Amino acid sequence: MIKWILVAAGLATCTDNRAVSTTNASPSTDLRTDSTARQPAQAQRVVVGAAQLPRYLPLLRGKRVGLVVNQTSRLGNTYLVDTLKALHVNLTAIFAPEHGFRGEATDGATIANGRDARTGVPVRSVYGATKKPTPEMLADVDVLVFDIQDVGTRFYTFISTLHYVMEAAAEQGKTVVVLDRPNPNGAVVDG
Missing domain, CATH: 3.40.50.12170 (Uncharacterised protein PF07075, DUF1343)
Incomplete structure (x- = not known):
């Protein structure tokens, strides 16, 4: 059996010690609905x-x-x-x-x-x-x-x-x- 495996780069944003995946979201989209969604990200990192x-x-x-x-x-x-x-x-x-x-x-x-x-x-x-x-x-x-x-x-x-x-x-x-x-x-x- 032939296998092709992709280990994709991921992007995570951390705000208030909570990680939010942004891999499938547009840059202007925040996946949270609470009031912390309006706060700027404290850290953003791409993991290759x-x-x-x-x-x-x-x-x-x-x-x-x-x-x-x-x-x-x-x-x-x-x-x-x-x-x-x-x-x-x-x-x-x-x-x-x-x-x-x-x-x-x-x-x-x-x-x-x-x-x-x-x-x-x-x-x-x-x-x-x-x-x-x-x-x-x-x-x-x-x-x-x-x-x-x-x-x-x-x-x-x-x-x-x-x-x-x-x-x-x-x-x-x-x-x-x-x-x-x-x-x-x-x-x-x-x-």
């Missing part, structure tokens, strides 16, 4: 998918995990790959999109296969001669985790990388976990 470890870590335990990540795949000041490695997740591959795994390549540059010096995990290019992971590239992967901040434009390559990863995973019977990050342009998508 990667930060919701309790929701997806159980899906990775005991599995061979491939990460589709780049320099935006962070939890605070720590790369997601380093966080998962510290939590003893069995990382078997890193799939590098345009600009490479650590974001050091220029626009349009071919990304080469290699090994991450910091973690020792093999790095496989999905931006070069191969854009769609091959069966050989996925042979030692049970679950693929996609965590890349996109830029809010349709022509950018990260969304097509996700498409190719999901297509290859479906063909090979692999699970894909997408860790959502909000669009930096808000609700606006260009293109």
Whole structure:
């Protein structure tokens, strides 16, 4: 059975020590009907998918995990790959999109296969001669985790990388976990 799992970013507003979900509400809508609804929010925070470890870590335990990540795949000041490695997740591959795994390549540059010096995990290019992971590239992967901040434009390559990863995973019977990050342009998508 093929699984695609989205760990969505969530938005919570805290007022008077009560949390109110605003994920499905317009910015001007307050879900409360009492007098506190007119008070300004004291704190507002977006929780990205990667930060919701309790929701997806159980899906990775005991599995061979491939990460589709780049320099935006962070939890605070720590790369997601380093966080998962510290939590003893069995990382078997890193799939590098345009600009490479650590974001050091220029626009349009071919990304080469290699090994991450910091973690020792093999790095496989999905931006070069191969854009769609091959069966050989996925042979030692049970679950693929996609965590890349996109830029809010349709022509950018990260969304097509996700498409190719999901297509290859479906063909090979692999699970894909997408860790959502909000669009930096808000609700606006260009293109």
